[in-house]
Amino acid sequence: MPPKKGVGTSKGKQPAKRPPAKRAPPPALSSSDDEGVDGAQQEILARIAALESSRGVSAASVGGAKRPRSTRASSRVAFQTEVLKRLSALEGTANQGGDDASGAIEPGETDLPGESGTDDQAGSQVALPVAVAVDNALGDGAVAHRGRCSILICGHSFVFWAAHQAKRTAFGSQLGLSQWATVEWQGRRGLRWPGLLPLLFEGRCAPPPHILVIHLGGNDLGLVKGKALSLQAQADLRLIGKRWPGVLIIWSDILPRRVWREALDAKAIEGARYKANKALHKALEKGLGVYLPHPGIRAALPDLYRGDGVHLSFKGNNIFLDDLRRGLLEALRHIWGVEA
Template sequence: MAAVGGRESPKPPDPPGEAPKPAFLKALEAVVAAGKRGLLGPAALAAAAKVPELSPRHSRSGSEEGNNPEGSQEGPGPGSLKVERKKKKKQFKAAMAMYVKGSQKEIWICGNSVVLASEKRAENNLHGLQLGIPVSKAYVYWHGRFAMKWEDLLLVLNYLYHKRCSPSILIIHLGEDDLLSNDNLSLLMSMKNDLDILRKAFPDTVIILSSLLPICSSKTLEKSEHVEKVVKDINTRMADYCNKIKVHFMSHSSITSDKTHLFSPNFSTLSDAGANLFIADVQAVLRFYKLFA
């Protein structure tokens, strides 16, 4: 299948209706219950033990599908033929759902204004929102939010998980809107804890953490030189941690604060030129996982 480009983007496949993963949902609810999103301390662990297992979403039973699975009450007339057609149609849909569940991959790109700017740019580029990846191999799903903070990540992913099928690859770009001028230890702790939760919740998913960029919407970090220093320190620490827990760390070495044309005038997000480089880095990582034709 040819890659889809330009403004046209393929419609996403219908989620196959997987059962929720109790471990992941319990972890999220525990974090919220403890009042410390991303920090699984004793309170959160205790809350996790109290959260009941969630029941899988079951498909309709045979008795619901026609209320007469054996057709013993139906004669050979049009009524029985109609019931049989409906039964076969539902069986076909179920078989297709299983096919999609087993073969269709999804790539989620989730994050803040950097993801928004890159999505907008990708929509107008040659390869489109699919980034040149054939839909037959994977569907690329963008989910960017303006000024999204790291503490929102687990709740957003929890929401997406209920709306879509589990991702084969999850790309996360967050953190710039959480930066402080003096102490970012809390952000580092949240990033490490939440990535650890996701690593355990999605054992079959490739998790990619995108490095922070020297952008900032906060007035406390107006000087680009200071922003770059803070960002570099966090990126170094997170690259080491990602290596330990087997999370792919995606760096953006070509996007630096001295190249002002790569950013918006107030350095709050990427310009079109900067988004082009960000997209190129994403494509390079996805190419490593052999998702291109």
């Protein structure tokens, strides 16, 4: 009998060998990845390609025995590790350089007239001392307190819109006082005087402020008489002083308006506003607090108001914010002994 053919053979021939599987090439960088590589990294990648090319040419020209595969693999791993270290170092340098621009004003922010720069820039120019309150007859609230002064600005829609605009100014929401104080805003649109005490005392978890700025009363005129409003305001300010011993109250006077809504006689409302401010000014001078006027805001200047004739325009809000900052700086000088 003829010999049997071996398993897997065809007509006495040896089985065909399968070619080794090819490794998938590394994924190519996308266009977005190329955009993320800076000039220094591109230069390193070009040097890597040139070095690998030169190594291939030199190996072919030598004509000697090639190095073992394990040795070549370990050399390539070491080479790639060194490249990654250099790329990481470059990325770290780039990140450090980007921190220098953190104090820049974001797009859309605007400076107040005649002012420029941010709080951080101002602090880098002049080193100012930490605010320290000294003992006086104000009580236990803001007395003998070392550190940062807490300021609360509360009121109706004028405070609400002023807080929004302050974020877009060079001084920021802290009015340029962040080196000495922390400013908190509580503006409630449509707020009237009966809502002040609930706004301050109901649901408030933060400790009492050292300085309290109140801008309120404009929405009440026309509903109550100016004298009644001033008497109610004085009584509530005394109550606030008892609930928060040592707090410094700054009264921001009621601003004029070009239009008094639901008012039959605008001149009579303007007269009531004048009398209420005058009565509160006298009461504050007797120890109730500090009076903060706004002489630059007048109803005769239409560009200081919006089209409704009630709310302040961008220019009017800038004057209002500048008055607040001026009054708070003056209070910090006298009560906290800061120098600016």
